Amino acid sequence: MxxxxxxxxxxxxxxxxxxxxxxxxxxxxxxxxxxxxxxxxxxxxxxxxxxxxxxxxxxxxxxxxxxxxxxxxxxxxxxxxxxxxxxxxxxxxxxxxxxxLFHLASGNHEVVLLAGGIGVTPLMAMAWQLLAQDAKFHLHYFARSAERTAFHDLILRSPLREKVSFWFDNDTTTEKPSVADILRRAAEDSHAYACGPLGFLKYVRDTCEQIQWAHLHYEAFTAAPAEDGDAFAVRIKSTGEMVEIPGNQTVVEALARKGIEIPVSCEQGICGTCLTKICDGIPDHRDQYLSDDERARGDQFTPCCSRSKSSILVLDL
Known part of the structure; x- marks a missing residue:
């Protein structure tokens, strides 16, 4: 802690x-x-x-x-x-x-909020902030049904009610728009913010690519599963010990097998608990914790999911 x-x-x-x-x-x-x-x-x-x-x-x-x-x-x-x-x-x-890591961009532009299920949570905070700023925005909330929709009654009783559209999978009486439909109706310089499960985000990202939408910001509500990669080696700076990292193991897993424990919590590159200093080598960042600037420095990484672009990564352990 x-x-x-x-x-x-x-x-x-x-x-x-x-x-x-x-x-x-x-x-x-x-x-x-x-x-x-x-x-x-x-x-x-x-x-x-x-x-x-x-x-x-x-x-x-x-x-x-x-x-x-x-x-x-x-x-x-x-x-x-x-x-x-x-x-x-x-x-x-x-x-x-x-x-x-999911800021509202500054500027006097229209905002489109795209929520998939429980991914609405950060977008609710954005909606409240935009409402207070008297900004032009609209929240499109996609969910399986009304009974599975967090904040449904709260929104209907609040000033947000005119700023939110609910789209339910089980509603056969209303034609649900596509994300492309929603974005095409927005101003060209609008910024879209999306949060939800990985499948929902893939749909939004693919849509934005197809229609050449310029301003998309997104956050996954769940982290993508760790992918395998090329094998590489880790050198422990304090001892000089070399540990091979197979393509199907994380750095944390491989080091643990050698008795070298790194504290972990989320094991998805979200929390930063396992953040480790890099003394030499080029990391392959696969986390959601570090900012773009922190990644660019290349002096730390999350060994629970990130890997190496260089054949050897020297860690301050």
Whole structure:
């Protein structure tokens, strides 16, 4: 656990939709929480020892509380199950400070928000921020059904109701537009922001490529599975030991087999727990944690999923 964690209490836990729970946190010491910008996420340290990342979905102008929504994923690796079953009202948790890799771009342009299922969470914060700025925007919310749609009733009761369109898979009475239809109706210099499952994002990205859409920003709600790659070697700076990294193993896995442990949490390149300094070599970044500038420096990487473009990577271990 890092030194920048914050002790919070769960002050609300309620059903937001079928298989979706909403949680609200307040600081244990009663102070205000760190300010955040729309698109930010926090690390949540769970009772079972896991660390998971969840987007903040409340209005960024409000810092007395943080709000997240968690889908009970049928393919959970333990995170969403722990949030639903082990975290209750009144519990104390540790969270990390907000981190944003999914910023709203500056400028006086129209904004199109494209949400796929629970991927709506960072886009809700964007919607609140854009509403406060009196910006021109619209949120298109794609979901399986109304009962599986987080914030459905809240949106209908709020000033956002005129800014949101719901598109349900089980609605046979309304013709659902394609993403191409939606973007073609927007101004040419509009910026689109998409978040959702990998399949939804692929659909959005492929569409933008086909229609030559210029301004797309996106964030995956789940990380892509780690891909195999070419074999390479890791040299441990402190000992000089060389460890071969097969194409079908991560650096973390290969080092663990040699008794060299690197702390991990998410194992998907999202949380940064395993971030390791590089002394020499060229990393092949496959994470969602580092910024473009941090990647360009090439002096650190996430060994849980990232690999090497050079034959040898020297690590500060």
């Amino acid at each position: 890092t030194s920048k964690t914050i002790s919070v209490r769960v002050v609300e836990k309620r059903r937001a939709a079928l298989d979706i729970c909403l949680f609200e946190f307040e600081r244990m010491d009663g102070k205000v929480l760190p300010s955040f910008s729309a698109g930010s996420h926090i690390d949540v340290y769970l009772p079972n020892g896991l660390v998971r990342q969840y987007s903040l979905c409340n209005d960024p102008a409000r810092t007395d509380r943080y709000q997240i929504c968690v889908l009970l994923d049928p393919n959970t690796r333990g995170g969403s199950k722990a949030m639903h079953e082990l975290v209750d009202f009144g519990d104390e948790l540790q969270i990390g400070e907000p981190r944003n």
